[in-house]
Amino acid sequence: xxxxxxxQTEISVVEKEDVTLDCVYETRDTTYYLFWYKQxxxxxxxxxxxxxxxxxQNEISGRYSWNFQKSxxxxxxxxxxxxxxxxxxxxxxxxxxxxxxxxxxxxxTKLSVKP
Amino acid sequence: DVKVTQSSRYxxxxxxxKVFLECVQDMDHENxxxxxxxxxxxxxxxxxxxxxxxxxKGDIPEGYSVSREKKERFSLILESASTNQTSMxxxxxxxxGLAGGETQYFGPGTRLLVL
Numbered sequence: 001x002x003x004x005x006x007x008q009t010e011i012s013v014v015e016k017e018d019v020t021l022d023c024v025y026e027t028r029d030t031t032y033y034l035f036w037y038k039q040x041x042x043x044x045x046x047x048x049x050x051x052x053x054x055x056x057q058n059e060i061s062g063r064y065s066w067n068f069q070k071s072x073x074x075x076x077x078x079x080x081x082x083x084x085x086x087x088x089x090x091x092x093x094x095x096x097x098x099x100x101x102x103x104x105x106x107x108x109t110k111l112s113v114k115p
Numbered sequence: 116d117v118k119v120t121q122s123s124r125y126x127x128x129x130x131x132x133k134v135f136l137e138c139v140q141d142m143d144h145e146n147x148x149x150x151x152x153x154x155x156x157x158x159x160x161x162x163x164x165x166x167x168x169x170x171x172k173g174d175i176p177e178g179y180s181v182s183r184e185k186k187e188r189f190s191l192i193l194e195s196a197s198t199n200q201t202s203m204x205x206x207x208x209x210x211x212g213l214a215g216g217e218t219q220y221f222g223p224g225t226r227l228l229v230l
Contacts, residue, residue: 035218037221042223043124043203043205043223043224043226044221044222044223044224045205045207045221046221047218047219047220047221050218091157091158102148102150102160102163102173102174103158103160103219105157105158106157107155107156107157108157
């Protein structure tokens with residue numbers, strides 16, 4: 001069965017620190033998709049990134065970067081020079097290829113960035 | 116810009132009441148989803164629909180039903196609300212694809228309190 005683990009329940013950093021949110025997944029499928037979402041205090045989940053299992057290139061988008069490593073079944077998310085607006089709960093999610101159903105979510109990591 | 120809207124941000128109901136949560140998307144997405152989010156449990160899928168009048172049970176369908184009479188609208192129904200249905204309810208939509216990699220876009224959520 002597929003599973004997504006976000007071992008860090010809560011992280012607290014001071015503004016301008018770099019922070020990495022860990023995500024480890026379990027699957028026997030060879031084709032699958034990984035996602036990161038951000039949930040600010042307002043409640044809406046905001047889509048950040050999607051990666052397929054055949055694309056192990058790391059991705060950078062501004063202060064955000066993602067490190068996908070199939071060898072360790074990890075899809076970690078790093079925020080560089082964190083800001084107070086980055087405070088949110090971050091979810092990693094998984095879906096196997098060919099499935100039209102639900103995303104399997106990790107339990108989320110609550111990030112608090114203090115000024 | 117993808118827009119998923121939910122009829123209420125906050126709702127207070129009494130035990131035994133019939134409750135309707137409405138979700139509308141404006142991107143002509145085939146798939147629509149209802150999740151509930153609870154502390155420590157993450158997001159869990161209640162029902163999803165891949166076409167008008169079609170529905171599939173998710174992980175926790177008990178106590179819920181759904182209706183999809185039009186492509187853009189997906190309703191979640193609590194036939195007889197109970198206190199253990201107090202939760203945050205999130206609607207999502209996404210395109211129907213063959214590969215399973217299609218992104219889901221979420222609405223702002225409805226916080227339901229059942230007294």
